[in-house]
Amino acid sequence: MKTHLRSARNAKSSATGQFRTSGVREDWQNVLYGRQEEASAGSIPLLVRSLDPTRTVRDLDPQRVARELQTEAGVAPRSYCYMRLTRGGLLALGARTAEAAVRSQRVRCLGGTPVEVTVPLWHVHNAAKIRRVPTWIGDADIRERLYESAGVVSVRRLVAYGAPTAEGRRRDIPQTSVVLVFRPKMRRVPTSVTLCGVEYAVEPYALPPAQCMRCQRFGHEVAKCTERVARCKVCAGPHDYRRCDFRGHRLKCANCEGPHAATFAMCPLRRRFYATCANRRRR
Numbered sequence: 001m002k003t004h005l006r007s008a009r010n011a012k013s014s015a016t017g018q019f020r021t022s023g024v025r026e027d028w029q030n031v032l033y034g035r036q037e038e039a040s041a042g043s044i045p046l047l048v049r050s051l052d053p054t055r056t057v058r059d060l061d062p063q064r065v066a067r068e069l070q071t072e073a074g075v076a077p078r079s080y081c082y083m084r085l086t087r088g089g090l091l092a093l094g095a096r097t098a099e100a101a102v103r104s105q106r107v108r109c110l111g112g113t114p115v116e117v118t119v120p121l122w123h124v125h126n127a128a129k130i131r132r133v134p135t136w137i138g139d140a141d142i143r144e145r146l147y148e149s150a151g152v153v154s155v156r157r158l159v160a161y162g163a164p165t166a167e168g169r170r171r172d173i174p175q176t177s178v179v180l181v182f183r184p185k186m187r188r189v190p191t192s193v194t195l196c197g198v199e200y201a202v203e204p205y206a207l208p209p210a211q212c213m214r215c216q217r218f219g220h221e222v223a224k225c226t227e228r229v230a231r232c233k234v235c236a237g238p239h240d241y242r243r244c245d246f247r248g249h250r251l252k253c254a255n256c257e258g259p260h261a262a263t264f265a266m267c268p269l270r271r272r273f274y275a276t277c278a279n280r281r282r283r
Contacts, residue, residue, distance in 0.1 A: 031062040034082025036094060042184045043081050044101040044153060045123050048091035051114040056089025060111035065091070068110050073103040098153045098183045102143065105154070119154035119181055124207050126182040128189050130200040133157070135174045142178060142195060150193045154181035179205055209277045211270075213241070216254040216262040218273045233262040 036045070050056050057065065070077060079100040080093045095101035105117045133142070139155040146152035156179045159172040180202070182189045192199050211218050215227040216236075233241045236254040254262040256269045264270070 025058075025062075028058065028062045028085060031066050032083050032085060034080075034084070034094065036082055036084065036092065043094040043096055044098065044184060045120055046080075046093040046095055046101060046104055046117055047086075047120050048093065048107075048110065048115055048117050050089070051116055055113055057091040057110070057115070058085055058089045060113060064111045069093075069104070069107065072107045072110070073100070075100045075103050098147075098151065098185075101153045102147050105140070105143070119156075121156070122207070123154075123181065124179075124205065125184055126186055126189055127205045128180050128182065128202045129205040130178050130180065130193065130195075130202055132176050133178045133195065133200065135176065137196065139178075142180075145195055146180065146193055150180075150190055151183040151186055152180045152193070153183055155179070156181075208274060211263065218255075218270065231262075236262070 048057055050060075066083070069075070070079070073079075079096055081096050082092070082094040084092045086092055093104065095104055101119070105119075107115065107117050109115060135157075139157055143152055143155040146155070158175045158177045158179065160175055180193070190202055192201050194200075209218055210221050212220050212222055212225045212227075213233070214222045214225045214230045216231050216233050217227075229238050230240045231237070231254040232239050232244045233254060234244045234251060236252040236257070237244065251260050252258075253260050253264065253267055253269075256267055258264075258267065260267060
């Protein structure tokens with residue numbers, strides 16, 4: 001089982017980092033406005049993704065989407081400083097206020113299609129972490145409980161990767177650690193929060209450095225990998241991990257050669273690299 005540590009840079013590039021600038025339907029062009037680079041310092045980025053595997057947000061009626069964003073979320077016109085389509089078919093928004101961000105995340109349907117509105121993983125401004133939160137408490141429930149009392153605008157529970165299902169699908173196992181993102185204009189996050197009558201200590205949180213899913217080394221991503229031969233994160237063999245029949249191999253780290261996957265959170269080389277990066281941040 002491997003702790004889920006996604007690269008912020010990969011997430012930003014695939015989600016909001018690259019907006020559609022050409023090939024967008026004319027009706028969408030009449031609705032989209034603003035640029036992420038011009039967003040105010042206090043804005044909060046949001047991503048709207050379709051939960052229908054056969055449709056993306058780009059396939060929906062833009063006028064209806066823009067209208068329902070206001071009515072379903074209950075926000076005023078121009079509550080977003082930008083509204084753009086990403087190349088992956090997601091809708092990127094910049095909420096001007098914390099209230100608009102929280103209300104927008106309550107939206108479950110746009111244009112007759114089920115959607116999910118979230119704060120992207122790479123947005124860790126004023127982010128912190130709490131531990132030992134029961135898994136029966138959902139992210140949305142935590143956000144609603146802590147928004148008024150502590151100024152929390154986004155919640156994401158960390159997950160671990162379990163063995164794939166019989167169909168080969170990834171199996172996410174919820175963990176008891178939860179990442180909280182507080183209001184952007186808060187000068188200092190609280191030292192503790194109270195949830196369901198229990199007080200939780202608030203710890204600093206920073207996204208882990210990038211790990212290449214091709215060579216498994218740290219400090220760069222697949223797009224910048226110079227290795228000619230891939231290394232499997234499961235068995236350390238010379239192949240892509242998606243082609244590995246891990247059931248026929250013993251786990252072996254491609255970095256330290258220990259009996260675990262290369263993405264294992266407790267890998268000694270991983271922890272050493274993270275500690276080095278943390279020390280650099282403090283300087």
